[in-house]
Amino acid sequence: MHDVSQEFFGGVFNDKIEGGRAAAKISIHPQGLVAETLEEQRFEIPFGECQLDKGGASGRMIFCRNNDRSITLFCEERGFPKALESLSLGAFSGQLRAIQQKQRGHEKTFWFWLTVGSVMTLIAGVIGYYALIATTQAAVAALPISIDENIGSVAIKSVELHARLDAGHVATKLVNDIVKELEPHSAIKGLNFRIMVVDEPTVNAFALPGGQIVVYTGLIKNAKSAEQLAGVIAHEMAHATLRHGLKGVGQSLGIIAAIQLVTGDVGGLLALSTQLAQESILTSYSRKSETEADLEGARMLHEAGIDPKNMADFFQMLEKLEGDIPDLLAWISTHPQHADRIARIENYQKQLPQKPYRLLELPWEEVQNQLAN
Amino acid sequence: MTNALDYKIDFRPDFSLLTVNLQPGQKVHAEPSAMASMSPTLTMKAALKGGAMKSLGRMFGGESMVVNTFTASKGPGEVIFAPGHLGDTQHYRLTGGSLILQRGAFMVHSEGVEITGKWQGAKGFFSGEGLVLLKATGTGDVFFNSYGAVIEVDVTDNYVVDTGYIVAFEDTLQYQITTLPGLRGGGIKRLFFSGEGLVCQFSGQGRLWIQTRYVNPFLSWINRFRPTTKND
Numbered sequence: 073m074h075d076v077s078q079e080f081f082g083g084v085f086n087d088k089i090e091g092g093r094a095a096a097k098i099s100i101h102p103q104g105l106v107a108e109t110l111e112e113q114r115f116e117i118p119f120g121e122c123q124l125d126k127g128g129a130s131g132r133m134i135f136c137r138n139n140d141r142s143i144t145l146f147c148e149e150r151g152f153p154k155a156l157e158s159l160s161l162g163a164f165s166g167q168l169r170a171i172q173q174k175q176r177g178h179e180k181t182f183w184f185w186l187t188v189g190s191v192m193t194l195i196a197g198v199i200g201y202y203a204l205i206a207t208t209q210a211a212v213a214a215l216p217i218s219i220d221e222n223i224g225s226v227a228i229k230s231v232e233l234h235a236r237l238d239a240g241h242v243a244t245k246l247v248n249d250i251v252k253e254l255e256p257h258s259a260i261k262g263l264n265f266r267i268m269v270v271d272e273p274t275v276n277a278f279a280l281p282g283g284q285i286v287v288y289t290g291l292i293k294n295a296k297s298a299e300q301l302a303g304v305i306a307h308e309m310a311h312a313t314l315r316h317g318l319k320g321v322g323q324s325l326g327i328i329a330a331i332q333l334v335t336g337d338v339g340g341l342l343a344l345s346t347q348l349a350q351e352s353i354l355t356s357y358s359r360k361s362e363t364e365a366d367l368e369g370a371r372m373l374h375e376a377g378i379d380p381k382n383m384a385d386f387f388q389m390l391e392k393l394e395g396d397i398p399d400l401l402a403w404i405s406t407h408p409q410h411a412d413r414i415a416r417i418e419n420y421q422k423q424l425p426q427k428p429y430r431l432l433e434l435p436w437e438e439v440q441n442q443l444a445n
Numbered sequence: 446m447t448n449a450l451d452y453k454i455d456f457r458p459d460f461s462l463l464t465v466n467l468q469p470g471q472k473v474h475a476e477p478s479a480m481a482s483m484s485p486t487l488t489m490k491a492a493l494k495g496g497a498m499k500s501l502g503r504m505f506g507g508e509s510m511v512v513n514t515f516t517a518s519k520g521p522g523e524v525i526f527a528p529g530h531l532g533d534t535q536h537y538r539l540t541g542g543s544l545i546l547q548r549g550a551f552m553v554h555s556e557g558v559e560i561t562g563k564w565q566g567a568k569g570f571f572s573g574e575g576l577v578l579l580k581a582t583g584t585g586d587v588f589f590n591s592y593g594a595v596i597e598v599d600v601t602d603n604y605v606v607d608t609g610y611i612v613a614f615e616d617t618l619q620y621q622i623t624t625l626p627g628l629r630g631g632g633i634k635r636l637f638f639s640g641e642g643l644v645c646q647f648s649g650q651g652r653l654w655i656q657t658r659y660v661n662p663f664l665s666w667i668n669r670f671r672p673t674t675k676n677d
Binding site for chain 1: 545614616619649651
C-alpha cells in the first residue's frame with residue numbers, strides 16, 4: 073500500500089471558489105478525499121458520501137461528489153482510480169467496478185457498430201462493383217456499333233502510322249485475305265474491318281473499337297506460318313467483335329462516377345487511393361478481356377477450319393523470343409502469361425468437336441521475301 | 446499566480462482586438478499572421494514549437510505548424526493581435542487542467558501553455574468538424590477567437606450544441622456526437638432534411654463557449670453572390 077501515491081493533481085468545483093472552479097491538489101486520507109486549492113481553500117468529502125463518476129473530455133476523468141453535490145472533486149491522473157481503491161480499503165470497489173463495466177459496455181457497443189458498419193460497407197462495395205460491371209456490359213450491348221466506329225476513328229489519329237504500307241502491298245493483301253477467311257465467323261455481323269500494315273520491327277498488333285486492325289511487319293516476320301498470323305489476327309478481331317474497347321471506357325467512367333458518388337468531393341489522399349484502385353481494376357479487366365479474346369479467336373479459327381493450335385504456337389514462339397527483343401515488352405505487359413494462355417487455348421480446343429483443319433493457300437514465302445528486302 | 450499576461454480586448458464582439466503588454470523578457474506566442482502591430486522593443490521569431498509531433502497535431506487541428514514568439518527583448522512593449530475573421534476574442538486562464546478548442550480557434554497563448562492536436566476518431570469523423578480538435582494544457586493564459594460573438598455557458602448537467610457552434614470547452618465536460626433527440630427514431634429522412642444534423646451532447650460540469658454564428662451557412666449564402674468565371 074505504501075508504494076501507491078496519495079497525492080494527485082486535479083481540481084474542484086464549489087460555489088465558494090471564485091469562478092466556481094479551481095485547480096487543486098487532491099489527497100487520499102484514511103477518512104476521505106481532500107482537495108486544496110492554490111488559494112489554500114480546503115474541501116473534504118468523506119468516503120461514505122462520495123459518489124464516483126467517470127467522464128470529462130478524455131473519458132478518463134474521475135469525479136467525486138458529496139451528497140448534496142455542492143462539492144465536486146476531479147482528477148485525470150492515471151494512478152488515481154487504483155490508489156482510491158486501495159487506500160479507501162475497498163469502500164469504492166463496487167462503484168469503481170460499476171464505472172468500469174459501464175465503460176466496457178460503451179466500448180463494446182462502439183466496436184459492435186464499427187464492425188457492423190465496416191462489413192456492410194464492404195458488402196455494398198462488392199455488390200456495387202459487380203452490378204456496375206453487369207450494367208456496363210448490358211449497356212454496351214445495347215449501343216449501336218456506329219459508336220465503336222466513331223471511337224475507333226478518333227483513336228486511330230493518335231497512333232503513329234508513318235511507315236504504313238499501301239493497300240497494294242503483298243503483306244497488306246495477305247492480312248486482308250486472312251481477315252476475309254475469318255470474317256464470316258465473327259460474333260457480330262456488319263463490322264467493317266479495315267487493315268493497316270505498318271513497316272516497323274515491333275512484334276505487335278492491335279485492334280481499335282469498330283474494327284480497325286493495325287499489324288506491324290515485325291509480327292509478320294516473326295510468325296512461322298500464315299496460320300500463326302491468322303491466330304493473332306483472330307485474337308485482335310475478337311477484341312473488336314466483343315466490343316472490349318467500349319466496355320473498358322464505359323467501365324472506367326462508371327467506376328469513376330461510382331467512387332465520386334460514394335466519396336463525395338474529397339481531395340488529396342482519397343483521390344490518390346481512388347486512382348490506384350481504379351488502375352488495378354482496369355488492368356485486371358483488360359487481362360480478363362485478353363483471355364476472352366483468346367477463346368473467341370480460337371472459336372473463329374476453328375469455325376474457319378484453321379487449327380486453333382496455331383495461336384498457341386505463336387505464343388510459344390513469343391515466349392522463346394522474350395528477352396531477345398525488347399519491343400516484345402509492349403505486348404507482354406498487357407497480356408496474360410503465355411503459359412496460361414497456351415494452356416487455356418489447348419483446353420478450349422479439347423472441348424471443340426474434332427474436325428479436319430486446312431492450311432491457308434496464301435503467298436506466305438513471297439511476303440516473307442518482300443519484307444526481308 | 447505566475448506569468449499572468451497584462452492584456453485588454455477592445456471592439457468586442459465583432460471586431461475584437463487583443464492588446465498584450467509585455468514586461469522586459471516576457472514572451473507571448475501567437476498563430477502566424479495574427480499580429481497587427483507591435484512596439485519596436487519586441488522581437489519576433491517563428492518556430493515549430495513543441496517538436497514535430499505536436500506541430501503535426503496542431504496542423505491537423507486546423508492551425509499552422511509554426512508558432513510565432515514575441516519577446517520583449519529590448520524593453521517593455523505592446524503587441525496587438527487580430528483574429529483572421531469577424532468575431533470575438535476570449536481569454537481563459539489555465540491552471541493545470543486543459544481546454545479543448547474547436548479547429549482553428551486558437552489565437553494566442555502565454556508561456557507555460559502548450560497547444561496540441563487531440564485525435565477525435567469516429568467522434569470527429571461523424572461531427573463533420575474534422576478529426577482533430579485542439580487541446581491547450583499547462584498553466585497560463587490562452588486566447589481563442591470565435592466567429593460572431595461568444596456565449597459562455599455553465600453546464601451543470603447536460604447541454605446540446607450543434608457541432609458547428611462549439612468554440613471551446615473545459616476538460617471536465619464529457620461530449621458525445623449524436624443526432625438531435627427529437628430526430629432519433631424519426632428515420633434518416635428527417636436527419637437529412639431538417640438541416641439540424643449532428644449535435645454535440647455535453648454532460649458533466651464545466652464551462653462551454655459557443656459562437657453566435659456558424660461559418661458554413663454564411664459561406665453557402667455568400668457563395669451565390671460570387672462572380673463566376675467560365676473556363677473553356
